[in-house]
Amino acid sequence: MPRPYVICHMIPSLDGRIVTAKWGMAKRGYDAYERTHKALAYDAWIIGRVSMAPYAGKSRIPKRKDDAQMPRTDFVAPDARAPYAIGIDPSGKLAWKVNNVEGEHAITVLTEAVSDDYLAFLRARGVSYVFGGRRAIDLPRVLEKLRKLFGIRRLALEGGGKINGHFAKADLIDEMSVIVAPVLDGSAGTPTLIDIPGGRQTVRALKLLSCESLGGDLVWLRYKVRR
Numbered sequence: 030m031p032r033p034y035v036i037c038h039m040i041p042s043l044d045g046r047i048v049t050a051k052w053g054m055a056k057r058g059y060d061a062y063e064r065t066h067k068a069l070a071y072d073a074w075i076i077g078r079v080s081m082a083p084y085a086g087k088s089r090i091p092k093r094k095d096d097a098q099m100p101r102t103d104f105v106a107p108d109a110r111a112p113y114a115i116g117i118d119p120s121g122k123l124a125w126k127v128n129n130v131e132g133e134h135a136i137t138v139l140t141e142a143v144s145d146d147y148l149a150f151l152r153a154r155g156v157s158y159v160f161g162g163r164r165a166i167d168l169p170r171v172l173e174k175l176r177k178l179f180g181i182r183r184l185a186l187e188g189g190g191k192i193n194g195h196f197a198k199a200d201l202i203d204e205m206s207v208i209v210a211p212v213l214d215g216s217a218g219t220p221t222l223i224d225i226p227g228g229r230q231t232v233r234a235l236k237l238l239s240c241e242s243l244g245g246d247l248v249w250l251r252y253k254v255r256r
């Protein structure tokens with residue numbers, strides 16, 4: 030079954046940290062990230078639950094009046110169309126305020142362990158969802174579903190470190206697109222470009238595709254993952 034081509038697009042410090050909040054990064058840095066993100070010509074972008082929380086916003090998950098079980102089947106909302114904004118949220122913590130992120134239709138990746146109330150809430154909000162497994166997320170299967178159900182061929186993987194680590198562990202990253210921010214962060218124990226769960230990683234060699242200076246001391250590096 031075909032899966033989307035995955036490009037991991039990030040803006041780390043020179044030493045690989047990714048929490049930008051304390052960098053005092055000029056607007057130019059954020060603008061460069063957004064501009065290059067658009068240049069990837071993606072059908073969808075995907076981020077982890079922690080990174081998606083500020084975009085999803087906050088709302089109340091209502092308790093249903095009836096107790097009929099909700100089916101654990103994938104849901105494609107009637108107005109779903111590309112480009113898509115996807116979050117991986119195994120236990121259903123994102124309280125979506127609307128069903129899009131800046132106009133891009135929201136899809137969430139869940140496990141079957143989420144509550145019936147939460148599924149009813151997503152349907153009522155019009156947020157599409159796919160199941161990634163019973164208790165854990167099977168990423169290769171999720172990518173196949175995203176291709177089949179939504180026609181996604183080019184997927185931008187945009188952090189944080191944990192989701193990138195899950196993709197790297199499953200060897201699902203095809204390309205790296207990195208804007209190096211002109212900062213040395215140095216904080217130990219904070220998210221980095223790729224944080225592999227369980228620590229162990231298959232090392233992957235990279236082939237340089239392009240190297241571009243973006244002004245403001247920013248450099249955009251693109252690498253293909255060698256297989």
Ligand SMILES: NC(=O)c1ccc[n+]([C@@H]2O[C@H](COP(=O)([O-])OP(=O)(O)OC[C@H]3O[C@@H](n4cnc5c(N)ncnc54)[C@H](OP(=O)(O)O)[C@@H]3O)[C@@H](O)[C@H]2O)c1
Nearest residue numbers: 039040047077078079080117166188189190191192195220
């Ligand atoms: N500089 C940059 O380019 C950049 C880009 C993006 C984000 N960030 C920063 O990165 C930080 C967050 O990074 P993070 O590593 O802590 O979190 P993250 O990757 O955004 O989210 C991690 C969470 O997503 C869920 N998840 C993702 N993939 C999964 C998988 N395959 N299987 C199971 N669960 C999965 C889990 O949710 P549960 O915990 O609910 O199980 C996991 O704890 C934020 O500060 C954000 O601002 C920086």
